[in-house]
Structures are given as C-alpha cells and as structure tokens.
Amino acid sequence: MITIYLNGEAREIPLETDLVHLLEVFSLPSKRIAIELNKNVIRHADWPVTRVREGDKLEVVHFVGGG
Amino acid sequence: MSDSFSLAGTTFTSRLIIGTGKYRSYEEMKAAHSASGAEMVTVAVNRLPLDGSSESFLDHLDPKMKILPNTAGCYDADYAIRTARLAREALGTDWIKLEVIGDPVTLLPDNEQTLEAARTLVKEGFVVLPYFTDDLIMAKKLLGIGCPAVMPLAAPIGSGMGVQNPSNLRIMREQLPDAVIIVDAGVGVPSDAAIAMELGADAILMNTAIAEARDAAQMATAMNYAVKAGRLAFLSGRMPKRLYASASSPIERAIK
Numbered sequence: 001m002i003t004i005y006l007n008g009e010a011r012e013i014p015l016e017t018d019l020v021h022l023l024e025v026f027s028l029p030s031k032r033i034a035i036e037l038n039k040n041v042i043r044h045a046d047w048p049v050t051r052v053r054e055g056d057k058l059e060v061v062h063f064v065g066g067g
Numbered sequence: 068m069s070d071s072f073s074l075a076g077t078t079f080t081s082r083l084i085i086g087t088g089k090y091r092s093y094e095e096m097k098a099a100h101s102a103s104g105a106e107m108v109t110v111a112v113n114r115l116p117l118d119g120s121s122e123s124f125l126d127h128l129d130p131k132m133k134i135l136p137n138t139a140g141c142y143d144a145d146y147a148i149r150t151a152r153l154a155r156e157a158l159g160t161d162w163i164k165l166e167v168i169g170d171p172v173t174l175l176p177d178n179e180q181t182l183e184a185a186r187t188l189v190k191e192g193f194v195v196l197p198y199f200t201d202d203l204i205m206a207k208k209l210l211g212i213g214c215p216a217v218m219p220l221a222a223p224i225g226s227g228m229g230v231q232n233p234s235n236l237r238i239m240r241e242q243l244p245d246a247v248i249i250v251d252a253g254v255g256v257p258s259d260a261a262i263a264m265e266l267g268a269d270a271i272l273m274n275t276a277i278a279e280a281r282d283a284a285q286m287a288t289a290m291n292y293a294v295k296a297g298r299l300a301f302l303s304g305r306m307p308k309r310l311y312a313s314a315s316s317p318i319e320r321a322i323k
Binding site for chain 1: 086087088089090109110111112113114117121123124125134136137139149150152153154156158159186189192224225250272273274275
C-alpha cells in the first residue's frame, strides 16, 4: 500500500493504482469531473496509463452551484 | 425586440446571466432559471466528496443553458489557472469566468493577480471573462491582452447594494464603446439591474439577488424585465437632467 493525498486527505491505496482504478476504489463518478496530479491536469484519455505514486497529491473536482 | 449580443462568436438574446449558488432546492433553482430567460449560467469548481455521496449538480441544469465555470475561491493567479484548466478538462469548454479574490471579508477582486491569470489563460486558448474592480484602466488592460469582455463589479459579491459607482461604469461605456461590458456582482433588486443597463452595460451577471429572494422565480422574472427595460432605456437615450422644472403642459394660454 502507498499513501497519497486525495483532495487534501491522506489515503492508503494499493500499489500500481491507475486513475481509473482510483476512482473505482473511492466510488467516485468518472464523468464531468477532472483530475489534477501534482498540480498538472491529467487528460481523461491518459487516466488508464497514469499510475499514482507514494506521496502524490491529487485533486478530483466536480461542479457545484456558484455565481 | 431583437437585441442580441455576441461574445466570442456566441450570440445571446438574453442579457441576463445567472448563477446557480445559494438556492434552497434544485426545483427552486430550475424555476428561477426558466423564469429569468437566461441562456448562460455560472457554476463553481469544487473538490469531489470522497464518501461517494455526490450526485452531478450539472444534471439539474437545463441542457439548453450554456455553462460558464468560474474560479471562485481562488486567491492568486496560480490557483485560478489550475481551476480553469480543471474546468476545461471536466466540461470541455474553453470559457471561464475568471475570479481572483483579494480578501475574504469583502471578496473584492485582486486586479493584479486577475490580469496575470488572464494573460496565461488567454495564451492557452481560454475565453476569459474576468471579474474585476470597476476601473477603466484595468478594463483596457484586460481587453488588451485578449479578453473578449470585461466584467466590472457593481458592488461586492452577494452584497445586494447595487451600482456603487455609476460614474465608473458610464466612463467605461463611453471610453470603450465597442467592448462587451458585463456588470457582475452586487445587484440586489431589479432597479439596480436596470441602472446598470441604462448606463450601457451589455449584460448583467447575478446570483444572490435571485437565489435569496423569498420567491426566487418571481424575482428572476422581475430581473428579466429590468434588464430589458434598462437596455431599451439605454438605446432610447435618456432626457437631460435639469436643476429646475420644465413644464410638460403649455402654460402660455392657461386661464387667468
């Protein structure tokens, strides 16, 4: 297991987890969201080939009401 | 009345743009959106809750509405740029309402950081609609770097105080006759919206004035009328202000 920082929270996930799997692990939706890995946006097409490493900082965002 | 305005190649027939925050229910929001006649709504980018509880807020929006993501909550250019990039990836739109806040109490914009973020985002192909202080020189700079419109505030976000500096908006309109000027933030009641439009704004962006009204849908209707009334008044040209009276009825032949 490795520790990552997902939306500011420390979380344990299995080694070699890619971004598609990451969303599944946390039961997160995969549509109309975006993922930033260490301050770089990862294109949706690259999620299956992007693996998370120890200490990575991820932001997973969606849309909410706003002005 | 056919009086549309264009923004980055998109034509809008409604000059009212509204937010999606602070509504007490999705039903109330949808009713207000429908009543407003707006064709574009703003949304915010937020961290997804990790408990799997989130539903897609976007499912509650009329699919005909153009969605304009914002960078609300960003306090420097870097955060705003990152937020804009995330919004583009998630939504597939290049449009961004750029908001870089300088202070949590007033929520007034940080113009310097806004300009810096706008410069980067324009270079990356974004359609940048910047929220900023109602200042002509700043407007010129934002337009100069490629923003297709400028969005000066009427008053602080959510304050409902109405147009605090009508002279600034009037000067901006007169000095930038071809610019798209969208008054963003601070409108409280329909008369505020009408005043901004009478001063020559091309459109108004508002959220709280509708969402916090006791009857949001009815207020949205009122705002719709006010924006149209203000626009018509601007196009019609107001009468001059006079210090003294000018009789409307002929007085020369009044009986004595």
